[in-house]
Amino acid sequence: MPVVIEKEGKTVSEAIISGCEALGVSREEVDVEVLDEGSKGVLGIGGKSARVKITVKRTEVSEKGLRAKKSLESILGFFVSTYSVHLGETSEVIKLDIKSGDETGLLIGRRGETLKAMEFIVGKIAGRFSENGGEKRISIDVEGYKKRREENIAKMVKEVAKKVRSSGRPITLDSMPASERKIAYIALKNEDGIRIETRGEGEEKRITINPLKRGGGGNQGAAHR
Amino acid sequence: MSEQNKVSKNQEVNDMENLKELVIYIAKSLVDSPEKVEVREVAGEQTSVLELKVAQEDLGKIIGKQGKTAKSIRIILSAAAAKIRKRAVLEILE
Numbered sequence: 001m002p003v004v005i006e007k008e009g010k011t012v013s014e015a016i017i018s019g020c021e022a023l024g025v026s027r028e029e030v031d032v033e034v035l036d037e038g039s040k041g042v043l044g045i046g047g048k049s050a051r052v053k054i055t056v057k058r059t060e061v062s063e064k065g066l067r068a069k070k071s072l073e074s075i076l077g078f079f080v081s082t083y084s085v086h087l088g089e090t091s092e093v094i095k096l097d098i099k100s101g102d103e104t105g106l107l108i109g110r111r112g113e114t115l116k117a118m119e120f121i122v123g124k125i126a127g128r129f130s131e132n133g134g135e136k137r138i139s140i141d142v143e144g145y146k147k148r149r150e151e152n153i154a155k156m157v158k159e160v161a162k163k164v165r166s167s168g169r170p171i172t173l174d175s176m177p178a179s180e181r182k183i184a185y186i187a188l189k190n191e192d193g194i195r196i197e198t199r200g201e202g203e204e205k206r207i208t209i210n211p212l213k214r215g216g217g218g219n220q221g222a223a224h225r
Numbered sequence: 226m227s228e229q230n231k232v233s234k235n236q237e238v239n240d241m242e243n244l245k246e247l248v249i250y251i252a253k254s255l256v257d258s259p260e261k262v263e264v265r266e267v268a269g270e271q272t273s274v275l276e277l278k279v280a281q282e283d284l285g286k287i288i289g290k291q292g293k294t295a296k297s298i299r300i301i302l303s304a305a306a307a308k309i310r311k312r313a314v315l316e317i318l319e
Binding site: 071074075078079080103106107109113114116117118120121124125128 | 243244246247250251254255289293294296297298300301303304305307308309
């Protein structure tokens with residue numbers, strides 16, 4: 001369902017401009033239907049304001065998505081010199097991809113913490129008043145960082161699983177945030193011969209990969225694959 | 226020479242002003258009473274402290290569950306400050 005709003009203004013074009021600003025989109029991204037041309041009246045008396053109906057062309061984007069994009073752009077505007085934000089949505093996720101040549105590292109932060117902080121704040125801001133799209137999760141990426149990180153985590157846990165199977169000994173991974181643990185679980189879903197266990201609280205949650213066949217003799221474990 | 230100094234000094238004021246505006250923007254977007262959001266800068270040699278004041282009822286929205294919102298604002302502020310080679314600390318006044 002597309003995002004639609006109605007807006008009033010002194011003139012039709014003023015109403016269109018303020019509507020686009022409120023939605024955080026440009027004129028080319030919307031269809032406009034004039035509901036009331038408005039009239040100037042005589043000497044400013046008896047005038048009627050113009051009214052327009054603005055429909056966002058991209059039907060897959062939600063109000064929450066547009067709001068999220070706008071607030072992320074506002075935040076970046078305070079300290080990043082050049083950037084662009086691309087909004088993409090699925091039925092579950094609002095994805096915001098930042099392109100920013102020189103400042104990529106700054107926006108990622110240590111172990112992705114700046115990215116995560118922006119995701120959290122933008123989620124809070126966008127989620128406040130949006131009825132449309134409110135259930136969608138927000139995911140912010142910079143120059144494909146998250147995607148690469150996800151691929152690395154999947155690769156890493158699969159290698160650990162292999163090691164556990166062949167040695168027959170459990171291995172506990174470093175603590176990972178919830179989003180990364182989820183990637184690990186998915187990557188390990190189809191791995192045979194292991195059992196996953198999660199221990200610890202909050203930020204300190206760690207995944208342990210256990211072998212189904214215990215034993216010191218590595219060969220035995222491997223033989224039963 | 227003195228003209229040049231003046232320019233760079235102004236630049237610095239603008240930079241700190243930007244950090245302040247960043248905190249104001251985020252705070253105003255999160256609270257119910259944006260008109261009560263105030264940020265005061267206490268400038269230091271290396272580190273500047275930004276004191277954020279919001280309406281009593283909005284304090285929870287700024288701090289968040291287990292301080293997660295406040296922590297996120299601090300992380301974004303640090304990144305923005307690093308960009309201008311400064312250190313800025315956010316202090317939330319109760």
